[in-house]
Amino acid sequence: QMAAEGGREWADGVRRLAHTVLVAKRTQIPLKAAAAAGGRAAFVAVTRLDGANGYRGSGGGAALPGGVSGLVKTLAIEVPALFTRTVDLAPGLDDRTAVTRFLDEIHDVSTDIADVGHDAEGRRTVVPSAEPPAGHVTAVPEIGAQDLLVVTGGARGITADCLQALVEARPAGLLLLGRSQVGAEPEWARGLEGAALKGAIVKRITGAGEKPTPRGVEAVYREVTGSREVRDNLDRLRAAGADVEYLVVDITDAAAVRGALAPYAARVTGVVHGAGVLADRLICDKTPEEIERVLGTKIVGLGHVLDALRGTADLRHLVFFSSVAGFFGNRGQSDYAVANEALNRLAVRLKHELPSARVTSVNWGAWDGGMVTDDLRAMFASRGVALVPVATGAGMFAEQFTAARGQDTVIVAGPLTPLSAPAAADASAPASLLIDRTLADIAAEPVLADHAIDGKRVLPATAALGALVNATERVTGEPVTEVTGFKVFKGLVMDAAEGPAASRLRLFIEPGPATRPDSFEVLASAVDDAGQSRPSYGARLAAVAHTAPADRTDLARAAREATRTDAAPFYRDGTLFHGPALRGLRSVLVSEERLLLLAARLDDGRPARGAYHGRFHSPVLADLLLQSALVWVRRFRNRACLPMEVASLRFHAELPADQEFLIAVENVVAGPGGISCSVTALDREGRVLQVLDGASLVEDPQLEGKFGAIERTGTAPVAV
Known part of the structure; x- marks a missing residue:
């Protein structure tokens, strides 16, 4: 049985996530002012999931708080002047270690890392991988005619196209949940679309003695077109041989969902969660009502479905429609990003609890269809963002139900390309930067013990250079390809004969001269525990393209x-x-x-x-x-x-x-x-x-x- 979120925990999780979005909204102005005044202004979210940002699924607590990562990544795009990061601390870490790790993170020189996890073994970051997941002992069954899938949002939009591809390849029973009423097409609307249909609606309202309003006309238009789309999609699915039923129910209403699913629960073997709504607006302009609507449909709605099936259904197939808007963050979609990242973490937790089930959260790229208008299509093209063709995406969805894909848990379907990114000018490195880095991390390494002169460990010049290179690359995000004027002013001896030994390197990084705007001057000083420092190394580093030299x-x-x-x-x-x-x-x-x-x-x-x-x-x-x-x-x-x-x-x-x-x-x-x-x-x-x-x-x-x-x-x- 599922132990992950249940009952009031769904609403409580959404309330907490909504609160974080509003905190980001309220603190944005003072944080931007602090950043403009110099120094570091940061928005850092701390979770205690499993020490791996919820991607282990074994933390034992709630998984939904992992959705905060979507907010943090979106804030980084909307307000690039801020230092942003999500830090997940394993529940087993003692308080002293947790505090030390947190302080290390907020002082980290790197600004391009979004998610960091800490456990007793060390530090981890989250990056996409092309490698398939490790094999599991427990086999996952393929889907077949004996299965009955509950599908939210499945009668309209992209989800319906995906179901079409699925039933054509692997027949399964479908129980579609949606809010659109389905009735016969009104005679007055037959054959009409777009402006013509809206004109007919205006005439009907006027003929009834009422005054037509844009909102009123739009409401009727959506009702007619929504019902039409549902009917067409049901006909398509049945023509493909699927056994389909459609239930009119609002998945944000727990009692309604429970009542609607009760007659079917014992036969249900899977859930496809495709429902979702958008309310795009910058974080600084978000309203509580918008956030609640977006999170309610994506998270609470799924929770109501799972709760209604808990203890009755034998769930073997759980597939959630997530989005790269959460995985990478996306300008104007903070609440949507939060909801989708929460789905990702929930999928991992459910897979941990149901190892023999197919549990997959699919982070879709932007589809070339659905809610993508011509204007959006042109915008994506200008950014170099490739869209997922409907036929391709639907085929990928159907493939997720094969045995080969049974162990996929969190995947990106489509290009590994963020939908938006900070402006280059806003993401540039600061004019100058002062960094303290500990030497404790290398002090116990064999390489230092093996670089000893007369019994005293000496930091290798190449390690000192590495400290300069590493810091510069983390600040600029570009690989260092050229170093000029590297000097050893005074070698750093770790075992000082007199006085305290050096415990850290202090790096001062500043842009190079106007003649070399692509370079950075870096000075490293050894600092002892008494706070005394002395210049030890210096160099100019640059990221420039070199013509490959002739082969020797x-x-x-x-x-x-x-x-x-x-x-x-x-x-x-x-x-x-x-x-x-x-x-x-x-x-x-x-x-x-x-x-x-x-x-x-x-x-x-x-x-x-x-x-x-x-x-x-x-x-x-x-x-x-x-x-x-x-x-x-x-x-x-x-x-x-x-x-x-x-x-x-x-x-x-x-x-x-x-x-x-x-x-x-x-x-x-x-x-x-x-x-x-x-x-x-x-x-x-x-x-x-x-x-x-x-x-x-x-x-x-x-x-x-x-x-x-x-x-x-x-x-x-x-x-x-």
Whole structure:
């Protein structure tokens, strides 16, 4: 039996959701004013569903509050100046952890994440996936002639087209619920449509001695056309061989629904919920009556149907018509978005309770029919939003009742394209931004234990660069493809000999000069627990399109013709100090002053769950490029050194994880205190992946003898 929402819980859930829409309305003006004054103004909704935004379905409480996500995503579109997010905290999280996680979220630099869930295992975000759901042990039956489906809104609009496709493929009994009265076509209306029908209505009203009004004429027009549409659709379904009955009932009336379904309940095996109404208006203009009407039909109406069948029907097929308006948010449809997101969460909860049933919430894209007018069609076309053809969508609906689709729970049917988006100008990054990020997330990682000099853990320069890249990408939403002027002012030693150790990085991000409007200047300072800070790293980062460089076929050929020698001794003889997590240099292919060519392979450990990664940057794999430069210095100058600066770094592609690639050290210019060189990473065919130009390494006599191999006992690094 179903334990999810029942009885008064439907109305209570709708009341709470309606309240959140009105809160967003009332707070919008002061929040916009606060955003305009500078700083962060936020609208954040907190739920306690299951730690996965209701997509596990196992939280034990109500599922409907998950609908608030639709409001938050719509608010982000309508008022892009605000920081918006829905944060779902697992019920089992202790209060201290819940507070810490919440504070982390409201200070998050990323503004393009809508839904975040937290449980004891960590943090999750919601993204659409093309992968099919994981297989379930419990089989789901296909639909057949023995089934009887209760269908809300099924006698009109798109839902009727979907039912037509279903019964043509898989005959099933249909019990349609609707508010339109169905009677014989009046003689005076036969053959009339549009303006002609409205003219006939005006004549009838006038002939009855009454004064026609636009509202009165429209009411009669809707009654006549609605009845006509229902009759036509019933005839179509019966012609396809379906056993169809139509019941006139308002699904928002619980007693009426219970009475209408009582004679059929024992035979009902499924529910298709297609009913819905729109009342499009911006959040700032929404009225309580509009919100109640939209939520009442979509949520309370479904609740009344399920309550009427609870304990009697053997429900094996539950399919809800949801919308991408909720999944992505949609301008002007906050209440509709809330209702549809609530359906999504309810579907997941019901699937958890009824594992042998087909429970699917279909998030439809915009249909090329139904309520889409010519004006809307043109608007969608201008935005590049593809519409779902009626025949295609109806076929997809019918397919949902096959065995192959039995485990679908929340799906998007149609293009993965939001129906609306914030204006680009409103979504731009702030003029400058100050970000504090903890170092605790990387402090316990093997990569840091394996980057220790003389027993002291040192943040790899590539990890520091990763912090800059990651923050810039999250602020701008664009992948960093170019870094210039990267400098290590003072390396960050995690195990300070005196005084408190650094506990966080403070990043100051500001737009580049007028000559480089596509770039950002980033300065990172190490901050200790006493609040003392010192500049540690700096760079200019940009997201620019690069012309792909010519393939280095000469290096690929040299690699193929080379006699390989093992590079493992570099990690034992004092050439390199890196521990197992960073030991990726595998072979020496060419060893000349003009060219040092190495083969590398290393799995990407993704420290701190990717918090130091960029779209093209891996702090683990990129460290191999700098290691190669250290090898050159040891081989040809017999000195220990550390990287201090990279004049230019261009990302053309990712470095491959756990696959061999080549690293070439070239163009070496030696000076009294170190060298400058270029380092190129390329695949085995010679395609250039990443290029470091002007990589400067400073030789330091004090480093001699400190580059011993690193072995780990427990978590403490020990130099041997």
